[in-house]
Amino acid sequence: MPGQFVMARLPGNEVFLRRPFSICRTRGRDIGIMYKVVGRGTGLLSSICKEEEMLLLGPLGKGFHITEGASHFIVAGGIGLAGVLMLAERLGARARVFFGCGTRTEAALTGEVAGNTTAICTLDGTYGFCGSVIDLLAKNLQEYHKDSVEIYACGPDGMLRALKSLLEKERLPCQVLVEERMACGLGLCFGCTKKTLDEKEPYKRVCKEGPVFDLWELCL
Amino acid sequence: MQRGTGVRPMGTLSVDLLGTKLGNPIMNASGTLGYGREIEPLWRVETMGAYVTKGLSLKPHHGNPTPRVWEERCGMINSIGLQNVGVERFFKEYFSFFQRKEMPIIVNFFGFTEGEYVRCAAAIKPDRLIVALEMNLSCPNIKEGGISFGKEATMVKSVVGKVKNVTNIPLIAKLTPEVSNIVEIAQAAREAGADALTLVNTMPAAVVDTANRCIPIRGGLSGPALKPVALRAVYDCARAVPIPVIGAGGITDVTDALAFFMAGAKAIQIGTATFVDPYTIPKIIKGLNTYLDARQCSGIKEIIGIAHE
Numbered sequence: 001m002p003g004q005f006v007m008a009r010l011p012g013n014e015v016f017l018r019r020p021f022s023i024c025r026t027r028g029r030d031i032g033i034m035y036k037v038v039g040r041g042t043g044l045l046s047s048i049c050k051e052e053e054m055l056l057l058g059p060l061g062k063g064f065h066i067t068e069g070a071s072h073f074i075v076a077g078g079i080g081l082a083g084v085l086m087l088a089e090r091l092g093a094r095a096r097v098f099f100g101c102g103t104r105t106e107a108a109l110t111g112e113v114a115g116n117t118t119a120i121c122t123l124d125g126t127y128g129f130c131g132s133v134i135d136l137l138a139k140n141l142q143e144y145h146k147d148s149v150e151i152y153a154c155g156p157d158g159m160l161r162a163l164k165s166l167l168e169k170e171r172l173p174c175q176v177l178v179e180e181r182m183a184c185g186l187g188l189c190f191g192c193t194k195k196t197l198d199e200k201e202p203y204k205r206v207c208k209e210g211p212v213f214d215l216w217e218l219c220l
Numbered sequence: 221m222q223r224g225t226g227v228r229p230m231g232t233l234s235v236d237l238l239g240t241k242l243g244n245p246i247m248n249a250s251g252t253l254g255y256g257r258e259i260e261p262l263w264r265v266e267t268m269g270a271y272v273t274k275g276l277s278l279k280p281h282h283g284n285p286t287p288r289v290w291e292e293r294c295g296m297i298n299s300i301g302l303q304n305v306g307v308e309r310f311f312k313e314y315f316s317f318f319q320r321k322e323m324p325i326i327v328n329f330f331g332f333t334e335g336e337y338v339r340c341a342a343a344i345k346p347d348r349l350i351v352a353l354e355m356n357l358s359c360p361n362i363k364e365g366g367i368s369f370g371k372e373a374t375m376v377k378s379v380v381g382k383v384k385n386v387t388n389i390p391l392i393a394k395l396t397p398e399v400s401n402i403v404e405i406a407q408a409a410r411e412a413g414a415d416a417l418t419l420v421n422t423m424p425a426a427v428v429d430t431a432n433r434c435i436p437i438r439g440g441l442s443g444p445a446l447k448p449v450a451l452r453a454v455y456d457c458a459r460a461v462p463i464p465v466i467g468a469g470g471i472t473d474v475t476d477a478l479a480f481f482m483a484g485a486k487a488i489q490i491g492t493a494t495f496v497d498p499y500t501i502p503k504i505i506k507g508l509n510t511y512l513d514a515r516q517c518s519g520i521k522e523i524i525g526i527a528h529e
Contacts, residue, residue, distance in 0.1 A: 009496070016291045016443065017495060057498065183289045183296060184495040187258040189251065190274075190303050191289035203283050203303055208258065 002087035003063030003177050003212045006031065007185035009055040011048065015041050020182045020207070022154075023059060024085040024112075031056070034082040034112070060185050061211050064175055066091070070150035073098065073141070074116070075163065077133050077155025081109055083177040083211075084154045088113045098140070100133025100159070134162040146170055153177070153215070161220045174215035180206040195219040232512050233505065233520050235269070237464060237487055238390035238415055240324055240351040242269030245520060246477075246505050249442075249468050249491030250275050250328035250354065250394070251300065255314045259494075263502050270324040272489060273310065275356050277330055278340040280306035287437050290427045295443025295470065296492055297425050302330060302359075307343050324349055326392065330356040333363050334379045342386040352390040355383060357409075358421045358440075370396040370421075373408035384413035392466065394418035397449050406457040416464040418489065419453040422446065443492040446470040451483050458484025459528060472500065474507030481520060482527040 007018035019041045021033040037046050048054065064087050066072075072095040074084050081099055088097050097116040101107055104126035110118055120128035121136045129136045133155070141149070153163055154177040167174055180192040187208030194210065195202050196217045204210065233244035250272045256265045265271055283303025290297045305314070307329065318325050327344055331337035341353055357370030357379070369375045380393055393409035395402060397420040406417050422440025429436045450469025458465045467485030471477055472493040480488045493500040512520065 014293075016293065017289075017296060181287045181289050183298070184252075184498070186254075186262075186498060188254045188498075189289065189298070189495060190254075190283065190300050191298060193283065193286060193288065193303070195285065201280070201282070201305070 001059070001063035002066075002090050003083065004059035004061050005185075005207075005211060006033070006056045006058030007060065007182075008033075008045070009057075010041060010044050011052060011054060012044065015044055017183055018057065018185060019045075020060075020185055022083040022085075022177070022211075024082055025089060026086070034079070034085065034109075036079040057185060061207055062209065063087075064152055064177070064212050067150040067173065070148050070173075071144055072096070073137065073149060073151045075133055075137055075151060075153040075155070075159075076100070077159040078102065078106065080153075080155030080159070080177075081112065082154075083179075084152055085112055087152055088116050092116065096140070098133050098137045100136060100155070103127075132159070132162065134159060134166055137163070138166055141166075146172055149173070151175070151215075157220065160215070160218075164215055164220055167215070171216060175212050176215045176218065177212050178206055178210060178218070182207055232518070233269075233508055235486060235520060237270075238352050238392075240270075242324060242351070242487070244269040244505055244508075245481075245485075245487035246501060246508075247272050247326065247466075247487060247489045248494065248501065249489040250356065251302075252491035252494055255310075255317075256323075257314075257317055259498065262498050264321075265318075266321045266323045267502050267505060269487065270326050270351050271318060272326045272354060273328050274304050275302050275328045275330045276304050276307040276310050276340065277302065278307060278336055278343065280304060280309065288439075290437045290439075292425075292427070292441070292443070292445065294445040295441055296495070297427055297437055297439045297441050298422070299437050299439030307340055311344075318349060322349070324351045326350075326352050326354050327389075328354040328356055328394070330359045332359055333361065334382055337379055338382050338386055341383045341389075341391075344387065344389065346387075346389050350389055352392045352416065353383075353387060354392040354394050354418055355380065355414075356394050356421065358394070358396040368396055368398075370405060371399055373404050376405055377408040377412045380409050380412035380414050390415040392416040392418050394421055395453070396421045397423050397446075397453055397469075402453045403456050403460045406461045410461050410463050414463065416466060416486075417457060417461065418466040418468055419457055419485075420446070420450045420469050423449060442470065444470045444472055447472075447476060447479075451479060454480055454485050455483040455527070458525060471504070472496075474504050474511060477504050477508060478511065478523065481524050484525040484528060486524055 107127040193203035284301030393414040425441035447470030467480035468489035
């Protein structure tokens with residue numbers, strides 16, 4: 001299901017816990033992941049050679065629910081694109097993808113969503129629209145009948161907060177894929193929680209109840 | 221002993237713990253196997269001799285904000301904040317899962333005052349599936365300046381004694397390793413009526429995020445880094461305190477498990493290793509069976525405490 005993830009056990013002893021990665025695509029028995037080097041784990045991953053073995057556990061978590069008949073808007077910020085790639089592929093021409101990133105170099109990743117109608121922006125203006133992906137979405141959202149819109153998003157917390165305030169007035173349906181430091185990936189440890197508006201049990205597990213949540217249930 | 225028939229002789233790993241016969245002496249450490257059902261897509265929870273519940277409290281606890289987990293080279297640090305649904309909801313909604321399986325459980329519980337421990341223990345009704353209550357003594361005593369109950373023999377004696385007065389269920393004291401003399405604490409627990417010990421809980425630790433120049437997490441250290449600390453506690457207490465010891469701390473493979481049994485543990489708990497490899501528990505059970513068979517041991521009892529001889 002688009003939005004699900006795998007826990008990858010990296011080779012060697014440098015990294016203790018497994019690392020979660022969104023499944024970007026599947027081809028037969030193969031799966032693809034996309035990642036950005038940010039720490040020890042992804043650093044090690046980038047040094048892995050072709051045909052080296054790695055243990056994967058998955059697919060895990062609850063993915064996106066596709067609302068049939070809606071106008072689909074996919075919003076991705078930076079490496080958050082990895083979380084929505086499989087969804088974009090599944091929806092194909094039915095989805096419009098809004099992708100925002102820092103620079104022209106990262107904008108090259110839009111090659112991954114060639115099957116969709118895509119709008120791109122960079123924060124420094126070196127490629128596409130100059131500004132944030134939420135500004136870009138705001139410009140385009142106006143033309144649509146908002147009672148049949150479904151938005152799917154993945155990106156940094158700042159982007160999700162901006163998205164929430166953009167959609168606040170009309171409370172458009174929106175599913176977001178979130179990220180958190182994770183230990184088990186199976187719902188065993190309650191390490192990777194996000195705070196929600198549920199008063200009885202506010203902290204929900206990203207790996208089990210997520211990683212996709214209803215934007216209107218999250219405390220961002 | 222039946223050999224070569226493909227039939228495993230019954231009882232090889234079985235142990236009697238506090239009056240209950242367990243199929244094997246392997247359990248999860250509290251809080252590392254969710255509410256039990258989460259592992260079922262991979263293996264059946266009744267593979268273990270007993271399931272240890274998430275730490276339960278009188279009232280539900282929401283837990284801490286994130287980050288709640290952080291990796292270290294030889295382990296991890298957690299600060300979950302004892303998130304749980306509360307003892308009442310556990311027995312209303314989660315216990316039936318174990319009843320259907322006829323699965324023995326150990327109920328871990330905690331409090332932040334003596335009164336909370338006592339009321340929580342009193343709220344747990346005896347049941348033939350409840351092997352014991354496991355009392356988490358690492359919590360801060362908020363009425364005594366926030367020092368952990370488990371760090372002072374006098375506090376241990378007082379709170380264990382009061383809990384013992386309100387329950388007929390066997391009581392296990394789970395101790396923190398961050399003490400000057402764990403044998404003294406263990407003895408205090410026994411004198412107050414504890415029927416067994418779980419050694420050890422996580423060790424207080426912190427992480428510095430050098431990139432952001434901050435301390436993102438202070439919590440409990442678990443995993444391989446804790447193993448030698450736990451083994452020392454198990455060895456010393458098994459020698460000096462005449463009640464069963466359950467070993468816990470960094471057990472990752474069958475060799476680690478054997479080390480704890482040889483040091484005197486009657487049963488063991490596995491926690492963090494499950495996060496690294498979710499099949500660790502069934503692998504260790506299988507490995508112990510293989511070990512006993514290869515040495516023609518009649519049971520795990522033969523090796524418990526053997527390092528003391």
